[in-house]
Amino acid sequence: MSVETRMDPPPSTAALRIFDAASRLESFTAAAGELSLTQSAVSHAVRELEARLSVALFRRTGRGVELTEAGKRYAPFVREALARLRAGDLAIRDPDRRSRVLTVSVSPSFAAKWLGPRIGEFAALHPDLDLRVSATAQHVDFTDDDVDLAVRHGNGDWPALNATRLCTEMWLPVAVPILAGGVKRACDLLRKPLIHHRDVSQWRRWFEKEGVGDVEAKLRGVIFSEMSLAIDAA
Incomplete structure (x- = not known):
C-alpha cells in the first residue's frame, strides 16, 4: 500500500x-x-502569484514597488530557475550556441546614451557573436545571474571581481543658450532652474568645489531617477 502526496x-x-x-x-x-x-x-x-503563495511579494513605494521580505527570499530562486531554463533551451537547440552568446549588464542611462549608438558597429565587427544587453541599475550576482560582464559606475573596488576602468568622468554645467545668458560665475547658476539625478548631492558637491557655500536651500529643481532623462531634459 502506498500513499501519494499531491x-x-x-x-x-x-x-x-x-x-x-x-x-x-x-x-x-x-x-x-x-x-x-x-x-x-x-x-x-x-496578484495571482501572491495568491498562490498566500504572501505579499511587493509593497508600493512613492516611485514604484519594492520587494517584501518574502519577495527578497523568493527572488533568488526565481532567477536561478529562469537561468536554468535558458541554459536548458540553449543546450537542446544548439550545444555550441552558448559559447557565442555574450550577455552584458549595463545601467539604463549607459545603454541609451553610450552603448546603444555603438551596438551596430560592434555587431558588424563580430557577426558570429549574439549580444544580449540587460539594462538595469541593480547590482549583478555573477553566481546566480546569467550575465557575462557588467558595466557600472564606481571606484572599481569590488572584491573577487576583475574590474577594468573604462573611462573617468568630468562634471560641468550645461544649458541651452537662453538659460546660459547672464551666467558669469558659479553662484549665478543658483538663480537658474537646476536638473538633478536622483538627489541634489551632485550639484552640492560641484558648488562646493567651486567655492560656493550655503547652497542647500537653493538647490531646487526637477529630480530624475535616470541620468538619460536628466540629459534629455537639459
Whole structure:
C-alpha cells in the first residue's frame, strides 16, 4: 500500500518572468515595457502569484514597488530557475550556441546614451557573436545571474571581481543658450532652474568645489531617477 502526496503545479514561466522583471526594475510599468505587456497584465500576474503563495511579494513605494521580505527570499530562486531554463533551451537547440552568446549588464542611462549608438558597429565587427544587453541599475550576482560582464559606475573596488576602468568622468554645467545668458560665475547658476539625478548631492558637491557655500536651500529643481532623462531634459 502506498500513499501519494499531491503537489501543486509550479507557477508558469510567464509569471516567473514577470516577477523577475518587476523585482529587478522595482516598477510594474518598467517590467511591462521590458516584457512588451500592459501594466495591468503585470499587476494581475503578480496578484495571482501572491495568491498562490498566500504572501505579499511587493509593497508600493512613492516611485514604484519594492520587494517584501518574502519577495527578497523568493527572488533568488526565481532567477536561478529562469537561468536554468535558458541554459536548458540553449543546450537542446544548439550545444555550441552558448559559447557565442555574450550577455552584458549595463545601467539604463549607459545603454541609451553610450552603448546603444555603438551596438551596430560592434555587431558588424563580430557577426558570429549574439549580444544580449540587460539594462538595469541593480547590482549583478555573477553566481546566480546569467550575465557575462557588467558595466557600472564606481571606484572599481569590488572584491573577487576583475574590474577594468573604462573611462573617468568630468562634471560641468550645461544649458541651452537662453538659460546660459547672464551666467558669469558659479553662484549665478543658483538663480537658474537646476536638473538633478536622483538627489541634489551632485550639484552640492560641484558648488562646493567651486567655492560656493550655503547652497542647500537653493538647490531646487526637477529630480530624475535616470541620468538619460536628466540629459534629455537639459
